Amino acid sequence: MFVDIVKIHVKSGKGGDGSVAFRREKYEPMGGPAGGDGGKGGDLVIVANEGLRTLMDYRFKRFYKAPDGEDGRNKQQYGSKGENMILKVPVGTLVKDAETGIVLADLNSSGQTFVVAKGGKGGRGNIKFKNSIRRAPHFAEPGGKSEERWIILELKLIADVGLIGFPNVGKSTFLSKTTSARPKIANYHFTTIKPNLGVVRMSSGESFVMADIPGLIEGASDGVGLGHEFLRHIERTKVLIHVIDISGQEGRDPVDDFYKINEELRSYSPKLALKQQLVVLNKTDLPDVEENIHRVKESLGSAYKIYEISAITGKGLEKVLYDALAMVKSIEEEATFYDPSEVAKLFDHVKKDTINVYKEGNIYKADGYFLEVLVDSTNFEDYDSLRNFQKVLIDKGVIDRLKALGAAEGDSVEICGIAFDYIE
Numbered sequence: 001m002f003v004d005i006v007k008i009h010v011k012s013g014k015g016g017d018g019s020v021a022f023r024r025e026k027y028e029p030m031g032g033p034a035g036g037d038g039g040k041g042g043d044l045v046i047v048a049n050e051g052l053r054t055l056m057d058y059r060f061k062r063f064y065k066a067p068d069g070e071d072g073r074n075k076q077q078y079g080s081k082g083e084n085m086i087l088k089v090p091v092g093t094l095v096k097d098a099e100t101g102i103v104l105a106d107l108n109s110s111g112q113t114f115v116v117a118k119g120g121k122g123g124r125g126n127i128k129f130k131n132s133i134r135r136a137p138h139f140a141e142p143g144g145k146s147e148e149r150w151i152i153l154e155l156k157l158i159a160d161v162g163l164i165g166f167p168n169v170g171k172s173t174f175l176s177k178t179t180s181a182r183p184k185i186a187n188y189h190f191t192t193i194k195p196n197l198g199v200v201r202m203s204s205g206e207s208f209v210m211a212d213i214p215g216l217i218e219g220a221s222d223g224v225g226l227g228h229e230f231l232r233h234i235e236r237t238k239v240l241i242h243v244i245d246i247s248g249q250e251g252r253d254p255v256d257d258f259y260k261i262n263e264e265l266r267s268y269s270p271k272l273a274l275k276q277q278l279v280v281l282n283k284t285d286l287p288d289v290e291e292n293i294h295r296v297k298e299s300l301g302s303a304y305k306i307y308e309i310s311a312i313t314g315k316g317l318e319k320v321l322y323d324a325l326a327m328v329k330s331i332e333e334e335a336t337f338y339d340p341s342e343v344a345k346l347f348d349h350v351k352k353d354t355i356n357v358y359k360e361g362n363i364y365k366a367d368g369y370f371l372e373v374l375v376d377s378t379n380f381e382d383y384d385s386l387r388n389f390q391k392v393l394i395d396k397g398v399i400d401r402l403k404a405l406g407a408a409e410g411d412s413v414e415i416c417g418i419a420f421d422y423i424e
């Protein structure tokens with residue numbers, strides 16, 4: 001079965017908590033703090049693998065989580081890092097944020113990687129909070145939070161040349177005669193259920209990838225048949241070979257067929273309609289095709305290169321392939337079409353320096369990732385820990401920002417949901 005679009009949930013590992021510990025050796029009665037740092041949480045990494053052809057592995061399992069980092073331990077022992085979780089996908093896979101639809105990554109080359117969820121940073125142990133005044137801190141830092149999101153993996157085949165046309169016009173035969181691909185070939189009117197790829201190896205030693213793109217029937221751009229599922233694959237190709245059954249033996253008009261297919265391309269994406277096309281008139285080995293050949297050439301004029309071939313006998317195939325190769329070589333690689341700045345916005349909520357200060361009704365509030373970590377690492381029953389909390393608020397400008405909003409003695413202040421009285 002060919003699976004080319006799936007929705008999964010990914011979550012990185014949480015960072016390990018820093019340890020609160022003290023040395024208790026026999027001859028070290030005043031040993032001081034000895035809590036080690038927590039380990040970093042594992043990343044969730046997506047890797048393009050040229051050995052894969054579908055996203056079948058993700059059809060039945062939807063949730064993926066990387067291991068957490070270990071907590072720090074006594075005697076300044078660091079917690080182990082959580083291992084990264086690697087998700088392998090076929091080359092040509094788009095990674096999209098499910099909520100916004102923003103493309104996060106376009107994995108179009110083998111070995112290309114993308115960290116879709118970064119593991120949380122390991123928390124610092126209490127030894128890191130020791131200074132000349134605070135000799136025995138009774139607090140440590142918690143591990144950084146994990147990241148999680150729903151993503152869509154969408155496979156778009158990477159082929160230099162795409163074969164398009166109505167079902168049963170000879171695309172599969174064309175592919176089987178010119179590459180090592182072996183698609184199922186039969187005389188049916190419904191469309192093939194999966195695309196097929198093959199490598200065309202020229203006598204000159206050059207080669208290119210060609211794909212038979214099924215699913216193009218009238219109404220495909222509106223989702224009829226498998227239209228949307230397979231029209232997306234054509235977006236990757238540089239050149240289109242438009243195969244037309246010139247015999248008319250299926251009861252269709254060859255001229256009509258050409259314009260209907262191009263209208264489907266245009267309706268789905270104006271960009272597709274602008275791709276270069278070679279028009280191939282197939283089944284010229286059948287009798288009484290001269291009139292249809294003349295009609296097609298008269299209708300299309302000089303707008304397209306037109307070839308007369310017979311895929312079943314191999315007549316005319318070499319000329320088509322060499323011209324297709326020349327066009328592929330003349331077309332530059334398309335620039336990446338996703339906006340890195342939009343991607344960055346989706347990860348802003350986990351930036352460690354995020355601090356928001358605002359007023360809601362009569363209550364002054366402050367929150368953000370940085371303050372969440374600060375609150376989690378504060379022992380409000382411990383004097384030194386509380387002093388450190390207040391000092392950080394001053395150093396980070398939170399107090400000044402509260403003053404600028406009008407906070408005065410006795411006002412209510414909430415920091416990450418914890419209520420305080422404002423004191424000058």
